[in-house]
Amino acid sequence: MNFARLAAAAVVAWIVSIGIGFLVNGVILRDLALANAAALRPDAEVLANLPIGFAFLLLGFFAFAYAYAKGYEGGNGVMEGIRFGVIVAFIVIGFGVVWQFVVFPISPAFGAAIVIDTIVELAIYGAIVGAIYRPVGVPA
Numbered sequence: 001m002n003f004a005r006l007a008a009a010a011v012v013a014w015i016v017s018i019g020i021g022f023l024v025n026g027v028i029l030r031d032l033a034l035a036n037a038a039a040l041r042p043d044a045e046v047l048a049n050l051p052i053g054f055a056f057l058l059l060g061f062f063a064f065a066y067a068y069a070k071g072y073e074g075g076n077g078v079m080e081g082i083r084f085g086v087i088v089a090f091i092v093i094g095f096g097v098v099w100q101f102v103v104f105p106i107s108p109a110f111g112a113a114i115v116i117d118t119i120v121e122l123a124i125y126g127a128i129v130g131a132i133y134r135p136v137g138v139p140a
Contacts, residue, residue, distance in 0.1 A: 001069050002136045009132035010065040013125045014058045020124065024117055032110045039104045061125070064088065068129050074138075081130020082123045089122035 025033065033040060041049070068084050097118050101111035 002134060005133050006065045006069050007062070009068075009129040010058070010061040012132055013065070013128045014061040016128060017057060017061070017121070017125060018054070020121060024121070029110070029113055029117065032107070032113055036106045036110045039106050064125065065129050065133060068126065069133055069135070072133065072135060077130035077133065078127045079130070081126035081128065081133075083126070084130070085122040085124070085126020086119060088126070089119040092122065093118055 040046075067088075068081060071084065072080060093115055097114055098111075100106065100114065101108070
């Protein structure tokens with residue numbers, strides 16, 4: 001396993017995710033979030049908790065990149081990464097995202113938007129990891 005490229009893939013995907021997270025949550029889904037504000041923390045509390053979220057997000061990206069590397073089958077890295085990201089998205093949706101809708105009083109539209117966003121984002125992160133990670137001895 002190529003740990004240097006695994007780490008690079010995790011860090012790059014993490015950095016990209018911070019930008020995408022701002023775009024999705026601060027711009028694209030902002031109106032849906034505002035409509036569901038009663039179920040969400042106030043902005044000041046979210047901002048105070050961001051360091052915790054970013055730290056665990058980085059840990060998650062290392063696990064994501066590691067799992068990708070363990071399952072890498074030698075094909076086109078970007079395509080394998082996209083497939084991997086979509087599979088992980090359905091795991092995350094099944095074990096977590098849908099339960100946000102079940103437990104928290106969010107609208108079906110907001111819940112559906114979160115599901116779609118999860119699939120798209122994890123496909124993007126998979127593509128990034130797949131583009132960067134290469135096993136030891138495999139040329140770029």
